[in-house]
Amino acid sequence: MLTKELSLDETLMALSDPTRRAILKRLSSGEARVTELAQPFSMSLNAVSKHIRVLERAHLVRRRRDGREHLLSINPEPLDEVANWIVTQRRLWTARLDALDELLKAEDRAASKASKKKGEKHER
Amino acid sequence: MLTKELSLDETLMALSDPTRRAILKRLSSGEARVTELAQPFSMSLNAVSKHIRVLERAHLVRRRRDGREHLLSINPEPLDEVANWIVTQRRLWTARLDALDELLKAEDRAASKASKKKGEKHER
DNA sequence: ACATTATTCAACCACTTGGTTGAGTATAAT
DNA sequence: ATTATACTCAACCAAGTGGTTGAATAATGT
Numbered sequence: 001m002l003t004k005e006l007s008l009d010e011t012l013m014a015l016s017d018p019t020r021r022a023i024l025k026r027l028s029s030g031e032a033r034v035t036e037l038a039q040p041f042s043m044s045l046n047a048v049s050k051h052i053r054v055l056e057r058a059h060l061v062r063r064r065r066d067g068r069e070h071l072l073s074i075n076p077e078p079l080d081e082v083a084n085w086i087v088t089q090r091r092l093w094t095a096r097l098d099a100l101d102e103l104l105k106a107e108d109r110a111a112s113k114a115s116k117k118k119g120e121k122h123e124r
Numbered sequence: 125m126l127t128k129e130l131s132l133d134e135t136l137m138a139l140s141d142p143t144r145r146a147i148l149k150r151l152s153s154g155e156a157r158v159t160e161l162a163q164p165f166s167m168s169l170n171a172v173s174k175h176i177r178v179l180e181r182a183h184l185v186r187r188r189r190d191g192r193e194h195l196l197s198i199n200p201e202p203l204d205e206v207a208n209w210i211v212t213q214r215r216l217w218t219a220r221l222d223a224l225d226e227l228l229k230a231e232d233r234a235a236s237k238a239s240k241k242k243g244e245k246h247e248r
Numbered sequence: 249a250c251a252t253t254a255t256t257c258a259a260c261c262a263c264t265t266g267g268t269t270g271a272g273t274a275t276a277a278t
Numbered sequence: 279a280t281t282a283t284a285c286t287c288a289a290c291c292a293a294g295t296g297g298t299t300g301a302a303t304a305a306t307g308t
């Protein structure tokens with residue numbers, strides 16, 4: 001599994017910045033150098049360099065040096081962890097909400113049976 | 125659709141804190157008051173109150189007042205946006221990586237055919 | 249050898265975050 | 279009416295973020 005200290009905290013934090021997400025998107029079409037990555041943005045090269053370091057810290061990108069060029073590539077592994085957390089949580093939440101929903105529907109049926117009036121509005 | 129300004133930035137940022145994720149987890153088993161939510165943590169009530177506000181700002185929880193009690197509940201909607209982004213991106217990334225992988229395998233086959241020497245090392 | 253290119257490092261800045269404490273505002277209980 | 283409870287608001291603080299500029303390092307081109 002090789003899962004070396006993948007922190008949900010750091011991954012989510014790294015992903016929460018639009019510039020960094022754009023960098024990742026760019027990297028999805030293949031390796032790129034720092035300057036290439038920086039080019040589309042209006043900020044300084046140094047700023048982008050810092051963003052990259054954040055992504056690296058979260059293990060979302062890998063760095064490979066070739067001479068003076070640093071070639072960045074994507075590492076999708078941490079995404080799995082996030083995806084995992086999300087689907088797990090969402091299942092819990094919606095399960096609970098679905099149960100509530102069922103309950104409400106049941107009550108609705110009971111209520112409409114009791115009142116026999118059409119056109120009555122429900123709350124929410 | 126009702127999607128009122130759901131920001132990926134804010135959602136991911138809100139999720140990137142362990143306390144907040146714990147709060148959400150707690151809320152998956154139903155509504156809770158602020159004090160209830162704060163109870164398991166070692167920090168002050170005010171700190172938790174702030175965390176809740178962050179979650180609210182990201183539309184991950186909703187607040188309903190009943191007298192002096194504020195009842196918090198979960199809203200799973202923003203999670204969809206995140207999940208969506210993740211699966212989309214990951215598909216792109218892995219597609220690309222799989223293609224690369226295929227390429228490398230093909231080259232490996234070609235190389236071993238060409239050199240016919242065992243024990244040769246590949247780079248990285 | 250010298251200049252250019254690719255990149256990081258270091259210091260700085262304004263702003264945000266995650267926490268604190270202390271006071272304020274409703275609502276509920278006695 | 280007083281006190282207790284549930285909560286927020288406001289001010290503060292240390293540490294972190296996202297950006298800047300200026301210099302350092304290291305590899306390449308002339």
